[in-house]
Amino acid sequence: MIKNRFIKNVLCFFCVCFFSVANAEQFCLGTAPVSAPEENFLKLDNGQLLHLRTNLVWMRCAIGQTWNGETCTGEAEPYTWKQALELSVGYEFNASTNWRLPNIKELSSITERSCTRPSVDVDLFPATPPDDFWTSTPSMNDPERAWVVAFFNSSNSIKEKNRTVFVRLVRTALPFEREPD
Template identity: 55%
Template sequence: MKKSLLLVLLCISSSVFAQTCLESITQTTPSTNFVDNADGTVTDSKLGLMWMRCSLGQSWQNNSCTGDASRLTWQQALVAAHGYAYASQQGWRLPNVKELASITEGQCVRPAINIEIFPNTPSDDFWTSSPSVTDPQRAWVIAFFNSSNSLKEKNLFVYSRLVRTAN
């Protein structure tokens, strides 16, 4: 009885979480930093990176990301990115840890990202292409729950978002 009640409460509570932002903290990824390419991508005008607005597995429709994001192992994410074509562009890849951290929004949690630019982003871990230097079984992830980073086992199923160098 207690276990099933706890499960119901966890399911309900996770569905009612909404992004929380503290206006007293300066935005780290204001919308003005991004150019909307009107094709499901944005370009970070400061860093020269083009981002897919949706996570892998989602589709860009009616100015939003629809569908469920895919969870992949680290190797699956690297393979999925290799040769990926999107918005008539080639050269998509898994971002390194610094690149992915650059789109976190330090003012907000659940998710810790600019939801105007990156709508419907899961509040969870996202793979980077950066492997652990000390443990070959682990790679870096960025948590879009709270902007933190950590090492995760490469065989875990985690979300991904792709990036490319802008032309």
């Protein structure tokens, strides 16, 4: 009887530990080099970031979320690839309509490869779903698929265009937004 209770307690302990880790917050390796350091970004007004290395302005929140001055609130909304492309045409945010869906290289440039779930700096891009985000890059081998960046582990893969995936838009910085040399 005591042995069975001990075994049950040990099993419960391992289940609690396992499920706690499985549902844990972001995990970053302290010994790994940082791939997208915070100093590479300049915080602009109203939920925008200028990536100094690429001269791109990023929305801090995914489409569906709202910047409240400190963080992203609400739920990110998934879209098909076609919907994401259509959404980006003429999308207005912070008095700009130059937003677009980023290509695979652009979106990959903001991933933090030393972190998982999500693989992005959560101080810069708070409440980022640890999931796939569309890019504008179609598959060269399969016209029914396009590239995504996975923000759970910063990997890239192709997905069927009719699947629904999250969206973050980007635009090229205007001359007055660039940091002086």
